[in-house]
Amino acid sequence: MKKILSLPMNYKFIIILIIFVPIIFSAQDKKSVYEKYLKNGAFKYSYFHPKYQQYLDSALVYLPKDAFLWQQKAMPLFKRKKYELGMKYLDNAVKNDDEFDSYLSYRAFIKCIFQKDYNVSINDLDVLIKKYPKGIIMDHSYVFYKALSQIQLNQYQEAEDNLKTSTNLFASNGIEPHFLELFYLGITFYERENYTEAIKYFDESLKLNTKFSDAQYYEGVSLYYLNRKPEALEIIKKAQENLLADNTITEDNRFYEDYPYQIKKWMVENLVESLNENKKQ
Secondary structure, three states: OOOHHHOHHHHHHHHHHHHHHHHHOOOOHHHHHHHHHHHHOOOHHHOOHHHHHHHHHHHHHHHHOHHHHHHHHHHHHHOOOHHHHHHHHHHHHHHOOOOOHHHHHHHHHHHHOOOOOHHHHHHHHHHHHHOOOOOOEEHHHHHHHHHHHHOOOOHHHHHHHHHHHHHHHHHHHOOOOOOOHHHHHHHHHHOOOOHHHHHHHHHHHHOOOOOOOHHHHHHHHHHHHOOOHHHHHHHHHHHHHHHHOOOOOOOHHHOOOOOOOOHHHHHHHHHHHHHHHHHOO
């Protein structure tokens, strides 16, 4: 303190400003900060423009504990696969989370779908499921994302159990399972070579989304392994047609990251070629 007092007046003012500005403005009306630096600032640019981040940095000077601002800094980085950098900001959002753990749930989602850090995603999801058994993030239950993480860790029985839980979470409200829940249930059996049971769930998924190429593809592979090759070729050709029409996994974030078991054009083409060769023999 003695050193500060011995400085010229101009320098003392600058130091006091640096120390106290965040404190003074932390109570400033959030709406006006959002208006100036988001609505009339960052949101006028693409997520990926440098000015987007610059405006957020300015807003954080006034609202350093605003979880939404930290999340907004993180989100474009994840969409550019800069996971480590983005997670640094998202962790700050979680530290300043709201009463509903909104940013903890977002982090669990990012860890599962983007960063593919499945064990850590499960840790976050376990905390959330304990507090909010029917909690939802990005249109799906926390239990669903836990099951996806378990599939990616080859924990197929645990994933099956959680997917069955997820399909029944909202049954009492008259809400039927999502076609992706049924698809991934099929995957848990497919990976354990129970192709008959896998086909059952792929069919259930296709009842809800009749042109879902991913379910058609894995059903075709299952039929192939059951030596039902003519049926396999028939449904694989449908999968090929529907994939070309973009009838695949419908999640918004599929444009940035592949979802587990999301099929590619080459996968279908290779299988069609193989089945056609077998047909000639």
